[in-house]
Amino acid sequence: MPRISLRGVVFEHGGHGPFPIPFDLDLEPGWTGVVGANGVGKTTLLRLLSGQLACARGSIRREHGPAIAVLEQTVDWSPALARQLARLEQDWSAKAGRLRSLLELGPLDPRRWNTLSPGERKRWQLGAALASSPTILLCDEPSNHLDVDSRALLLDALARYRGLGVIVSHDRELLDALCSTIVFLDEGGRVEQRPGNYSEAAAARGLERDHIRSRHALARKDERRQATQLQRARERQASTQRSLRVSSRKRDPQDNDASSMARKSRAEHAAASAEAGVRRKRSALDRARASVEALAVEHPSSAELFVDWEPPRKSVLLTLGPEDLPRYAAHPRVRLPEDRALSIGREDRIVVTGNNGAGKSSLLRTIVARAHACLDPARVLWLPQELDLDARRDLLVELAGLDTAARGRVLQIVGAAGGDPAALLRTPLPSPGEARKLALALGLARRAWLLVLDEPSNHLDLPAREAVEAMLASYPGALLLSSHDRRFVAGLSKTRWRAALTMADDPPPG
Template identity: 45%
Template sequence: MSLLRAQRLSFSYSDASTILADVDLCLTPGWYGIVGPNGAGKTTLLRLFAGELTPEAGSLRLEPRGATVAVCPQAVEHADAAIHALADAEDGAARRLRGELLLDPAELGRWATLSPGERKRWQIGAALAAAPDLLLLDEPTNHIDADARALLAGALAGFQGIGACVSHDRELLDALTTGTIRVERAAARLYPGGYSAAKALWEAEARGREEAHQRLRAEERQLRRRLGDERRAQASADADRSTKRRMKGPRDSDARGLLADFRVSSAEARLSRNVSVTRRKLEKVSAEAGELELEKAVGRSVFVGYERSPAPWLFVLDAPRIHAGGEREGRPLLRDVRLSVGREDRIRIAGPNGAGKTTLVNALLAGARVPADKVLHVPQELGEAEQQALLARARRLPPEERGRVMSLVAALGVEPGPLLGSARPSPGEARKLMIALGLGQHAWALVLDEPTNHLDLPSIERLERALADYPGALLLVTHDRAFGRSCTSILWTVAEGEVRVSSDDAGA
């Protein structure tokens, strides 16, 4: 049986603080999700597992000796030798894999035109065909549609070795994994179960720590009050003894004086002991409270500014034909499209890659019946120049408005100070900043095209809560069904040149 064991494993890059410290893990055959905030060390842990990085301290061992490893990075640029081998193989296992993943060897002749989902199926199929002892995946469902996700999940479920998968796809993690490695604050801890079950466990632990912290702080306050009372009593006893000594007359007998001194000394000793005991208890309780690691408050809630549109309909589209890229000639991408978006409609747009989802969104925006500054449109990708412009815009805001926007940025899980001081935001930071800037406009409608791209799971869940609370019109293009269903009630399915409208409680 294969075994991957990490003992006291630590790693840091030369120009950064410690990424992982004293990690202990033992993985046996089965699938494990690797989750955590961006920058926490998920991909670093995956690269350590792959042998691409060397631990700074501790050990990492894959058994048995000579065990094989296959790695599937996010991007699939070229058809490598393993992919060609799968295409050429005629044995039963290869044929079965090609059938399961709907892989046609003729596709390799037009590799440059294959979609991300088609390339990803070839990449993972080739890795499975090699039957490695350890299979490592980095965001396997990024940018791929629901059909491709279902094919990949089915094929991966049959893998017999140790599998580790960095992903923000909750549906995949819950369906595939039986263990979850949470990477955060230089730690990596294994929880039983898929993502949802594991999350329930660490949230319960966090609540327990918070409750224990509150109890300890309450006890600490009580002990401080007691210590103050005891010190005042001690000071009062000292003052009383001094007064009695000054007032002692010549007729006071030595015996009575000695007895009084003994009683006072005993009381003072008792008070002194009480002070010492209480002080030690206070020091112990304060230390215990300080040692409890509490969840950071950043990102707990998002207040979404909203202003109700005076117009009942924000977007109306009546188009016999819609061409890709706004063209007016050639074969239309969509036909007979008659759609409208009310001021409180919440719509998810789903469908295969290339079906025309983004084209539909652009057509709706072109026919908007509301001012452009009342619509927040976040496109699927932001170029480097757009990211720089967003940061410059945030820096130029008046202090009060900047504070409001930065509070939204913080609620989405980004520290405002480092962001404003950075040379260039990451793709995920830029996306959150754009959303925060738009929400500051009190938008009548949010139009978001794959808003979870480049976001980690905690950020996705924060955005999910914010959109669920937003009362205005929401138009959401996403392959993430769990995310979409939590925020919308209407489903537009784009497929085969048509747009079908239904309730968002099933399917796509």
């Protein structure tokens, strides 16, 4: 039976690295999910498990059969991949036939590799990996950029795997369907393994963190109480010492009787008692502060982002009918039913569905063009699937041009979306994920009435997806989005409108 055991593992060089704190893991047959923010070491952990990297300290013991297969995040053509694919194509065994059928793999022309869809390339990559009958299968973001049909085929194939599987993913639906154990990686190098699928493990973790927050609040309250008592003890000590000095000055040098000696003794005892009280209170305060510092707590984001929301006066923001397409269509083949107009109300939650290539982005761009004609463009936020380098730089320029109050509001929203405002102010070019958070924050800060989002969870890690989802769930305006992340979409559904999009064979006349 395959197993991987990690004991006291540290991975860092020169004081830098994702895992400076020793950690243990026990991995057994079945699927283990690995989750965490971008940059915390998820891919590094996979490479440690595969043996591509060696730990600086500790031990990694692997008990497995003939093969470990690694499904890399990228599916670039390489000689090694070419050999694997050729073996799968030329293997006419029953097992290889079942794999090709399961993953819907047809004849492959290597010259067409770069023209295949992301889903087709990922299915071939997975088929080649499974064809080697690995006892350990390590997958890095296998569902990235896949449409609904490709994700379903991928999930079915992975669910049939009976070895030891480890999957790095931000896809909550995939993690829930496959995994019986979840490994959480936190910033600072903390590694935590919990039983259950992602939803179960995250819920248990959330309850534990709520308990930590409660303890943290009590510890802070005790710290404030001890600080107050220490201040009072110091005041009593100072008062006693003043009384002792006054008593000493008033005492007659010739007065040596028992009464005088008793007064002196009481004063000295009071001073000593006050000093001891100060020491006790200082010690209690130190313990209270240590308790606060020991309770690492993540403060929840502000839920008051939209308290000053200004709703539009009209209940229907825009209507798009077939007669509008010649003027606004983003693609000449976009069609709407002749008897149907699409309308967006001021509180609608609209999801555009369809496989890759169905024209979802073209429809969204068409609606944005129509919205700009019907509304103040500042009240419309358009977030495309990808932001190029110039667009990402322009976002920073827009942020820098705001006054202090407006910039502060944008950065508050960036923080609520799971971003790092301080890091954003330092960078000359935000990452694709940070740029998406900034674009969203700029639109929300100017109180956009309509958000049009094309794959809004692209480039967002799992914590950021959940933060953006929570923020958009409380957004009071109209939301139109396209996304293959079904959990993300489900979390945002207040009302749902499904549009069927058709693409005509030929452009319209004229």
